[in-house]
Amino acid sequence: MTEAKKSAAKKKPAAAKSAKARAGATTVKAGKRRWDIEGIDDWGASRHELGATIPDAGNSVDNETGGWRTNVPTIDPAKCTGCMLCYFYCPDASIVIENDVATGVDLAHCKGCGICAAECPVDAITMSVEEKE
């Protein structure tokens, strides 16, 4: 993953400060986890939690689904009217909102479905074929 993608990944919507964000919602950041699953394929039965419990809710943020993408969205924040359709229609919560406008996409997780571009009422989002490294 490039540095640019890493920094995009850090700007997750859940982490963005918003007056509308509810107190109960959890912020989960990528990175060090309280449940280390390193080498889990080689664990014996005794190392797993009882009932195959996952004690670290939301550890999927470490699971980067950006590699699934064929087309990549680009957002023009200058055109954005703050209607929030892209944010709530994104199945993967991967639209970055700053100061009530869409400013970017969490490219570590965006699967490239293109719903955001199809539904944007002011055409502020365009899809293009992604150059793979």
Add this chain to the structure above:
Amino acid sequence: MTKIVDLPEGEFVLSGNRACAGCSLGIGLRAITKALDGQMVMTVPASCLTVLGGMYPVSSVTVPWINVAFASTAAAATGVAAGLRAMGRADGLTVLAMAGDGGTGDIGIQALSGAAERNEDFIYLCYDNEAYMNTGTQRSSHTPRGARTTTTWAGKRENPKDMPAIMEAHGIPYVASTSAVYPDDVYDKVAKARGIRGLRYIQMSTACPPGWGFDPRDTVRLGKLAVQTGLTVLYEVQNGVFGLTSASRTLAQAGRRRPVAELIAAQGRFKGMSDEDVGEIQAWIDSRWERFMAREADPAGH
């Protein structure tokens, strides 16, 4: 009525999940968890939802979630609700049983019917993607007529099961039908259900790009088109009183439904259907819509 722009931004369903690109279940589940403010315990059988919520050892949700055997979604929810009551924790925590259309209408119906008859205290939400999508698109009782699946390779011959009507016949306090591409409607219905005691049943139409055969960018467009044709109807029945909601209510007032042929032409699973078959589906939707109109005109009748 909540507008999309006013939905809470805090997320309980995180990225990095393994749902397909463009899956509308992610849109719906985010709205559901927001409506319950994360104060919930979920029971979930094998389904696409398990793939979205997390395959061991990964979890994409920040709410308690129990994976249960296929037929036991409602039975497990009954037990969790009873357990919370016994521990004095039932207030403020909602038990949400959530399963697919196959896990509800086929495999889970007996446990669900039993729980409804006893009026157990939980919300049962069936997300309806119209086949067993998780295992590669086998037909379910909710698959629409004409749709090709791997087990109906020449097109299914039967109309889908009307599960909300079956649940309504149990006399439970709240039954609703919604669509994942209207997260505002989903939010309002789950928020309303949260404030009701007893068994509450919500069915959520969930457009599926690989199973229905369309470009994932069109998920929201197709889900809305299904409502505009009158195939998916957004409504609720609270204590026996019927009411259309959201886009279906607007559609009833405008009185102009789009032809179902548009919806059929947009999906690969209906490829090669004859005009005669399309006409029969249109006639079926028309007669269904007339019944909804009659109920809308006389909400407490039926």
